Amino acid sequence: MDNNNLQIQQKLNSISFGNYYLPKIATVKKIIRETPNIISLQIVMDDEKEMKNFTFQPGQVCQLSVFGFGESTFVINSHPSNKEYLQISIMKAGVNTTAIHNLSEGEKVGFRAPLGNWFPLKSWEGKNLLFIGGGIGLAPLRPLILEILSNKDKYKKLTLLYAARTPDDFCFKYDLEKWEESKDIDLILTIDNECSGWDKNVGLCPDVLEKLAPSPENTVAILCGPPIMIKYTLGVLEKLKFQEDSVYTTLERRMKCGVGKCGRCNIGEKFVCVDGPIFSLRELNILNEPFI
Secondary structure (H helix, E strand, O other): OOHHHHHHHHHHHHOOOOOOOOOEEEEEEEEEEEEOOEEEEEEEEOOHHHHHHOOOOOOOEEEEEEOOOEEEEEEEOOOOOOOOOEEEEEEOOOHHHHHHHOOOOOOEEEEEEEEOOOOOHHHHOOOEEEEEEEHHHHHHHHHHHHHHHOOHHHOOOEEEEEEEOOHHHOOOHHHHHHHHHOOOOEEEEEEOOOOOOOOOEEOOHHHHHHHHOOOOOOEEEEEEOOHHHHHHHHHHHHHOOOOHHHEEEEOOOOOOOOOOOOOOOEEOOEEHHHHOOEEEHHHHHHHOOOOO
């Protein structure tokens, strides 16, 4: 078995159900309106045993389907230890995401997970962590931050720079309120343009990051957001002398099968659904392929 097929098989072995193309049935228990065009679903798998035994790591994704409309890839952004529900956040953008936004509490969805790799938390112990998110890009970072905060003694300084177009476009405001008051994480919020009643930072994420000028010494930067934000933020991190193996990002290439078979999400010889969605900048640069 070649290395690529071996990796695929290892991923398949981690999936908690037999036929990995067949979704498990789940019920929408709660819908949270995050922003005007983003909602979060809290879902529970109908099989109680499967729900109880389900595990995932921060960064892993799922395939969520609305029957008769389609299936799309989203990160699981609840805390990995939460057995009461799984939270998934969705921006309204196409046919399937519109169908998801039209769901009501109590309706059924299809769910395939866990898929993909995850953040290498163990290797970050003893380091400063700089989280950089834009808009719904905070979703992949949320379970990571929640997990790290529950094990804060293993890490040093935690900083979150979170950017949105307007104050209304910030997701997870219930988390942001807690983190603003917390002594365990420094929260820096910024919006694109001046806004009445806004007394925090104003400016695009890369510009605010450059002004903050965080030290790269013993620091890992983890970013997620719109491709254009990632592109220019990576440029700032390079300017600040962050090393390739100390910068991580998530990619959003169109995933379909979720297990590396259909080939829709490849970057060179890598598949985002199997080898990602988490990549270090070093891994991406070795590919020598456009990734944003």
